[in-house]
Amino acid sequence: MSATAARLRRVAAVATAAVAVTACGGSVLLPPSVSSNDRGVGPVVESTRRTISDPNAIVPSRSVQESTLIGASSTSPLDILVVGGGATGCGVALDAATRGLRVGLVEREDFSSGTSSRSTKLIHGGVRYLEKAVFNLDYGQLKLVFHALEERKQVIENAPHLCHALPCMTPCFNWFEVVYYWMGLKMYDLVAGRHILHLSRYYSVQESIELFPTLARKGKDKSLRGTVVYYDGQMNDSRLNVGLACSAALAGAAVLNHAEVVSFLKDEGTERIIGARIRDKLSGQEFETYAKVVVNAAGPFCDSVRKMANKDAQAMICPSSGVHVVLPDYYSPEGMGLIVPKTKDGRVVFMLPWLGRTVAGTTDSNTSITALPEPHEDEIQFILDAICDYLNVKVRRTDVLSAWSGIRPLAMDPTAKNTESISRDHVVCEDYPGLVTITGGKWTTYRSMAEDAVNAAIKSGKLSPRNECITGNLRLVGGDGWESSSFTVLAQQYVRMKKTHGGKVVPGVMDTASAKHLSHAYGTLAERVATIAQNETLGKRLAHGYPYLEAEVAYCARNEYCESAIDFIARRSRLAFLDTDAAGRALPRIIEILAKEHNWDRSRQKQEMQKAREFLETFKSSKNAQFHDGKHQ
Template sequence: MGAARRMLKHSAAWGALIGGIAIVSSQPVLAKERGNGAVDSLRDRMAAVNWTVPPRLVQEALLRGTSPASPLDLLVVGGGATGCGVALDAAARGLRVGLVERDDFASGTSSRSTKLIHGGVRYLEKAVFQLDYKQLNLVFHALDERAQLIQNAPHLCHSLPTMTPCYQWWEIPYYWAGLKLYDIVAGRQMLHLSRYHSAKESFEFFPTLAKTAGDGKTLKGTVVYYDGQMDDARVNVSLACTAALAGAAVLNHAEATAIIKDESTGQVVGARVRDNLSGRDFDVHAKVVVNAGGPFVDELRRFADKESKPMIAPSSGVHVVLPDYYSPESMGLIVPKTKDGRVVFMLPWLGRTVAGTTDSISPITMLPEPKEEEIQFILDAISDYVCVKVRRSDVMSAWSGIRPLASDPSANGDTSSISRDHVICVEPHGMVTITGGKWTTYRSMAQDAVDAAIKSGNLPPTNACVTRDLPLIGGEGYDPSCFAIIAQQYVRMKRTYGGKIIPGAMDTAAAKHLASAYGGMAHRVALIAQNEGLGKRLAHGYPYLEAEVAYCARNEYCESAVDFIARRSRLAFLDTDAANQALPRVIEILAEEHKWDKHRKKLEISKAKAFLETFKSSKNAQFFDGKHKMVR
């Protein structure tokens, strides 16, 4: 009853906050700018029938073409959400921009999130109980950025109802009051009203919800609120491609191996870059270097200054993927407090169920692997709240991501007390470093970083930041009903083992997948499936088509098999067995697109299998839901 007493104790504070929030929420939302030249120009390019992003060789040539006399305005190191966000923001402001990423876009933390676009509901709890106006501002900020992300990439982002089970009577008014306050705070940014369900209604919405929790208490009811959900890696890739369309020279698989300094001033003026595909080294000159390397920002900072003190306190977050029967198709579950006080989510995602996360100190590595005890912690946490027998053998994929938390000297190694907010540091030698933060606020983080770079390097933008209302590729003109048009207008031409091409229906599952993954560009993928005989599915039980491999190689800088199975599609994250099954055909198509020889194809198989070994799935997870039949 302690939490209930705390709620009563702070009732006056709640009332004061509600009154103040009501005033703030009633203020009119600023109208979007119309007729902005930078936004209009980009939208025109996206609307063009035959637009393409510049090929990788062209992007590399643009970076190679820089010199001390003709530098970039901005060189971004790091191709995660923040780095690609910085590149897009700066390019849309008319700056000359380059970006290098040593692996692939979203290859690190940005593809390994919980897939939620948080609206700051947990900040609100702190704001109320600690009477902290700063926390309240974080709620407003998160709500605003969540709305913008969903608006700018509507095909990749959507609202998701999330259920909080209440096994004690006092929890119902406690959570209900808190979420109603959240509705008021959200105002026009609210996705949908939160609501209460009786125990009986709750089982109708979430059939696998446990009637009796692990401690023996019976379900009294549930409270449901709405948050955002996304395909994180595809949003990141869309950011990179939109930045390229805006004029940025973005190059994945290109590593900054050293920092270039002006010999007379000691200022950072570029970076030595190695193309990890060709092995060639070259210099990229820039007025300002932005370090957006996520967990690896300290590595680049040491390149510039060996005496620099670490900024990163790495924290590992593990997730597991389970069969879809663990959760309904359109309802998530939040375990508000596990045995050690953490929060665990269980959410439907791309036809499966993702559960997580953990929060523990971690070493910094390119391919973090989940520990068995972390996987078991998640399984144990959800087992108390579902009636399904939670089995290790059901784990279809499991991954770990490293959060680049900004360190707090007083944290004493406890990651829960380390700041989750972002930090921007302008070094004495001129390099701008940005770290920390979260997916929801990547856009405003990028805006802050570009502002800092403009000030530091005295750069000449042609206009102010325009990314607030700038749609990502696929988002412009997207209509949720477009899958029906794709299903009606296209067929999937499939090549048999004998080499004969036969027509097949563009079924609803495939059409819905193309629409949600590619948005306004889905028709291009469907056209490849129809005209080039690439209409087969890549793996049983999944709607991914062969045509997607060709499309991504041509239009999304997909340069390796891992690029496709992990970040253009999400097979590696959903089901390692399915990803292994798809590999030979993925490599065959990529080899044709990129003119690979036999040696390169063998290397791709080896690298992809080694990558999949880091996803600790169960070797016994042969789950197949029978929804998607595969024609061979």
Template sequence: SSCRKALLGIINMIPLFVWICPAQARLAHVAAEAELKVPYADELPSRQAQLSALRDTAEFDVLVVGGGATGAGCALDAVTRNLKTALVERSDFSSGTSSRSTKLLHGGVRYLQKAIMKLDYEQYMMVKEALHERANLLEIAPHLSAPLPIMLPVYKWWQLPYYWAGIKMYDLVAGIQCLKSSYVLTKSKALEYFPMLKKDKLVGAIVYYDGQHNDARMNLAIALSAARYGAAIANYTEVVHLLKRKDQQSGKEKVCGVRCRDVITGQEFDVKAKCVINATGPFTDSLRKMDEQEVANICQPSAGVHIVIPGYYSPDNMGLLDPATSDGRVIFFLPWENMTIAGTTDSPTNVTAHPIPGEDDINFILTEVRNYLSSDVEVRRGDVLAAWSGIRPLVTDPNSKDTQSICRNHIVSISESGLVTIAGGKWTTYRSMAEETLDAAIGAHSLTAESCRTVGLMLEGAKGWTPTLYIRLVQDYGLEKEVAQHLASTYGGRAFDVAKMAQVTGQRWPIVGKRLGWVPLTFESIRY
């Protein structure tokens, strides 16, 4: 009885923790930025200037290969530790896996379930870390992220207390960083919030909160932040091979940089660095084999397919989680940009630069959607407006028979020649992965550096953003409301700069159809 009262007391204190959390986060970012200098307070250097910096710098402390979330995170972490930092990406920033996610910032409800059921401490700590990083991302990029309620429908009475206990545990693990306390809905209330839901045998529902973000823009914000603090970063810059030199003390060859090729012009040049970090996601093993040809693979790629269907398939502000699909996978059903995203799958795949979603995966998702929606809603193949496939760089577990059971954790490894590799992990934990990677790199290469400063460090566009910023854009520039909201949610506090740049052209702000979102056409000429 006393234990039960104590537990209820903790649960009741969650709203207080939620109130305290933002204040603590604000103090964190004040401390993070207090001693940092911003070399480019105004205009960022052009790509050509960045390429010149890569060519002309005698030697960088850290060179990161890969411009996804993890690579950009490593660059930002390194440059804010006062390390001379460079980053190269062979395509565009966030052109791969980092832009093909479920758009969620989450700790992983199903991982917590596995941690409890299997008494797996490693998975429990992974969830706890991810929940901490979720709170940090919501704070440092408020224009690109926000809390999202997600409904878990219940169709059997015995499942209600089971799921409720699991979701409450999710709240408790988050602690003071819990976004909002979860709650139970009756059948009538669940149908009121999610009228498309299947009514037959519905018992009720549980609603919990996770974060949702614009993954591609978030990745770009991290990369731009690294550039603003002085990192030399360039896209469409491919690594041809690694540079090595013989170490005088050990007599062994050590990685000392890379040979790059400008994909646009075809010109090749060398970039020297004391430490090279491999953050190439699904292509991790390709770069590792440039270092050691006979090295065994450490990544097992898994395809995650999502589909985009019309917005009338879901409410504007409520997601849905199918906790147990026909084959045991989890399916999310989420509102996104006036549309609905459904996914994801999880199946072994080959590594390719442009993965294509298979028809079987699309039909699997549609079948699961039909199982949860009312029979009044006809789920048609023709309603699929778009689909994408992202390749997760899962860390290989030799005892695992399929990718579904692989833990979404990460590893940091350092080869005999000094190549630092970060592999695995998930979008939400990119920052902590980068911190661990830089800690390992600094130790292995005896670099002189400050401690990590990225907790609470505001990303590009976060400064000056407020929920009502779009109103100023409407008033000052005469924009349509939807255009102003798009600018504010995409560029944050930098939206005024974008509006001014477009205003100089003398062009109006035409709008693309709703399927693509509200996108000013003039953006094509002002990309970074």
């Protein structure tokens, strides 16, 4: 029997098994999730839900949050202190706070300033795990598929304004690929069951070109035979992360960005960690915060945090670099992504529409850990080469609007020879008394990772939560009551706004693009931004060609702990990731508005400009990178 026939028979056999299991509810393959989302009920829990979903709720100010942390003394400690403000850290803070625990969180830079803002922007449903499960007959990989499907559905439902289903197209250049991918994705549909977003399907060559006009009919001396499309989730990652931080704050957690742990406090008798000494990087003030348990959710830097407790701690993570590039919108249609299923070194590359542009990536290579990783030119060229053969567009290096690198904190496997085979699953451990570490994982499973970490912290500190985990069914700020048509209310109600032009106040218009942007970025809170634009003459766009309004800078400074120009261009808006040149042009006005909000003097404003420009230099667009390659000019 040929290898091809054997592979198809194996797919068919597993597909048949999947049908049988799905028909039985899936319980044979995977038991129900340990998540206890429906058991957290009661008037206090419902009050917390209402507070988070209230479009008029105001998060405590940064000074109030810092005072709360300072007030956590040895006689009245926090239950949990979280170190790290990425997706997992903010997820831990939200989970613990909604269980009625006293929670603090410190992040040395900004919420989502590290790995969490540098993702592929996908909420993966585990389709690649399924392929590994089939060909390696790996039950563990199959469990990951079920888990990813469940968590993907919950992430999208909890933040519908920031997340949505996205069709992803896989080109097939021979009939074997058509059958192989079609059967595999149909099996994926069956396994997904009630967690499915939409059914996968095959499209003919003509249908495929109509859906994806820039798709090449020929590639590498092969003719296109059609495409197979499945659906995955897409998100605005840093906005989702900020939403987690603000939701945690509304639930009672004291979250503080731009504050770093200097050292740990230990009990003199038992050596157990009982808190941390913290430095506010904005004011320079240092203070002590006591907690019954510290949760280390520092992402790639979790080992450095562990070494504060034990300088001989063995490394837990293997850092991997992932690079992405952003291209103009004409590279891909608005509602369809493209998957390059196998690059020259066997990896998968995505090309996806995102916020009006096209994001392509990613790479996967060993790297060192740095605060501001930069993409190498050969990694950018690798991505451009990977998509080049699948498009009828001339792929040019000069079209790159932005390029960035992120560090994945992969769970360490000492026997692995390359990062691609290292598990993306997470690890929770307490290798020093009072310090629970959570590492590994991915955006899709941040919620369940946080739940596992909180459960471990409760056990370590013998804590008494008011209720069990409720985050599986908890809308984040701006999500409750939001609908995809909500932008029409903004477009109609704020059709006349005031904006500044040439030093004069003139009438402005809330156009459809800005209305859609505000609705998706802020959900039900978008009207608060529009009100600022209307009443405070901040209705002008920050950069030509992008829907960001001046009012957003003021709103984020007041309501989202936006403390620097970088915070805004990178995490509150996404200008730095979308177009470094546009972000640079917007900086003077952004800093001017932030200076008014935060009472900055001229010296601080100059510092902000310098830091922001240095930050943008780490994004290798065609404007700030040196490249000499005739193929991609």
